[in-house]
Amino acid sequence: MFADLIPVISSNFVNPDTIFANNEISLQDIEIYGFDYDYTLAFYSSHLHTLIFNIARDILIEEHRYPEGLREYEYIPDFVIRGLHYDVQKALLMKIDAFHYIQLGTVYRGLHPVTDKEVIAMYEGSHVPLEIMSDFYGKSSHGHTMKQFMDIFSLPEMTLLCCVNDYFMKHNIDYEPVHLYKDVKEAIGDVHVKGIMYRAVEADIEKYICYGEQTQAVLRKLAENGKKMFLITNSPFDFVDRGMKYIVGRDWRDLFDVVIVQADKPGFFNDRRKPFRRLTDQGVLLWDRIHRLEKGQIYKQGNLYEFLRLTGWRGSSVLYFGDHIYSDLADLTLKHGWRTGAIIPELRKEIKIMNTEESRTKDIFNSQFGSLFRTYHNPTYFSRRLSRFADIYMASLSCLLRYDLQHTFFPRRTPLQHESPLWPEQASAGAANTPLKAEAAGVTSSE
Numbered sequence: 001m002f003a004d005l006i007p008v009i010s011s012n013f014v015n016p017d018t019i020f021a022n023n024e025i026s027l028q029d030i031e032i033y034g035f036d037y038d039y040t041l042a043f044y045s046s047h048l049h050t051l052i053f054n055i056a057r058d059i060l061i062e063e064h065r066y067p068e069g070l071r072e073y074e075y076i077p078d079f080v081i082r083g084l085h086y087d088v089q090k091a092l093l094m095k096i097d098a099f100h101y102i103q104l105g106t107v108y109r110g111l112h113p114v115t116d117k118e119v120i121a122m123y124e125g126s127h128v129p130l131e132i133m134s135d136f137y138g139k140s141s142h143g144h145t146m147k148q149f150m151d152i153f154s155l156p157e158m159t160l161l162c163c164v165n166d167y168f169m170k171h172n173i174d175y176e177p178v179h180l181y182k183d184v185k186e187a188i189g190d191v192h193v194k195g196i197m198y199r200a201v202e203a204d205i206e207k208y209i210c211y212g213e214q215t216q217a218v219l220r221k222l223a224e225n226g227k228k229m230f231l232i233t234n235s236p237f238d239f240v241d242r243g244m245k246y247i248v249g250r251d252w253r254d255l256f257d258v259v260i261v262q263a264d265k266p267g268f269f270n271d272r273r274k275p276f277r278r279l280t281d282q283g284v285l286l287w288d289r290i291h292r293l294e295k296g297q298i299y300k301q302g303n304l305y306e307f308l309r310l311t312g313w314r315g316s317s318v319l320y321f322g323d324h325i326y327s328d329l330a331d332l333t334l335k336h337g338w339r340t341g342a343i344i345p346e347l348r349k350e351i352k353i354m355n356t357e358e359s360r361t362k363d364i365f366n367s368q369f370g371s372l373f374r375t376y377h378n379p380t381y382f383s384r385r386l387s388r389f390a391d392i393y394m395a396s397l398s399c400l401l402r403y404d405l406q407h408t409f410f411p412r413r414t415p416l417q418h419e420s421p422l423w424p425e426q427a428s429a430g431a432a433n434t435p436l437k438a439e440a441a442g443v444t445s446s447e
């Protein structure tokens with residue numbers, strides 16, 4: 001394997017509970033904290049991925065008439081990583097860098113890698129042109145043939161796609177990759193929409209939800225410091241209520257000034273027409289017009305423009321946390337000037353590996369696809385968009401417990417390429433006076 005180039009950091013140890021800043025932000029300015037629910041307040045165990053995989057696989061067999069032989073496939077933990085691109089036409093899963101280049105060695109058809117030669121022949125090189133890349137939200141709609149999987153829930157979806165592709169190829173079955181992609185997407189969607197996943201989690205909550213005490217500690221800390229809090233989730237109320245009672249306790253709603261369920265993000269941030277609707281504790285939808293968002297009530301759907309009008313919570317005093325960089329954070333940061341925090345659970349594992357491993361190769365992170373954040377020489381496409389849409393990022397909400405609420409996060413100030421002192425090899429190739437400049441800047445040259 002080729003070595004991944006991880007930047008050399010002065011101290012080898014990075015605390016996995018650190019909050020990292022892309023953009024300067026002071027918590028002193030933040031009065032209002034907003035949260036997504038799934039994988040932000042509620043962290044799920046890996047059992048959930050197995051559950052989603054198994055149910056979706058069985059839906060393919062029972063409702064879409066896929067071969068019975070697919071039942072042999074079990075969920076493969078750690079086969080894929082988040083942020084990968086899937087070529088819907090060619091049925092290939094791959095990692096793409098910040099400059100739209102495919103990382104060779106990370107292209108998979110089914111469960112097996114595709115040779116570099118074949119990849120280069122198919123794409124006439126390794127660059128993916130803009131018109132076939134995924135759209136702004138990672139989708140493959142409107143003629144884009146690439147889909148980017150950004151959701152943590154999409155790990156079982158990618159794995160299922162790989163398994164079904166593998167089965168078809170192994171048995172020499174002629175199939176249309178576009179149909180397969182749509183069927184898998186629909187089957188995975190049904191696991192959520194038909195409530196199968198919600199019922200399974202509610203029935204055995206201790207098996208599925210982890211680190212509840214830490215989430216609770218963060219929320220209590222914010223409440224004790226007089227911060228306002230709100231929740232905007234795409235999940236239904238019963239599911240969120242059951243989870244929050246487990247994580248925080250029966251009084252969880254006392255902590256939140258506004259609770260919005262089935263918000264339909266990212267539509268919530270863009271579609272001005274959808275009104276809020278009040279939902280009773282018994283799940284009955286009321287028809288009256290909403291003039292206020294009241295504490296203790298539950299609202300369904302709505303839109304951000306109405307939310308801003310009713311709460312007056314604008315601009316840089318709001319910090320919103322979510323794990324989906326596009327659906328949760330992109331519109332808020334680009335259109336509304338809210339501050340954003342990305343929850344990236346994978347960070348904890350990658351930092352631990354960087355702290356302990358001597359051998360710096362791609363496969364120490366993930367045997368098939370390497371690091372979520374890097375290709376050999378570049379940031380990944382995922383990393384580039386993370387740095388654009390998130391002011392800060394961290395492995396879990398509990399990282400906030402390490403900081404006081406006056407803390408200012410500063411990004412590491414790196415010089416732009418033309419500002420940095422020249423490296424020795426550039427100096428030797430450059431003008432006669434550059435070694436002096438390099439020396440003055442404290443760079444020791446071997447020449």
Ligand SMILES: [Mg+2]
Nearest residue numbers: 036038039323
């Ligand atoms: Mg989420």
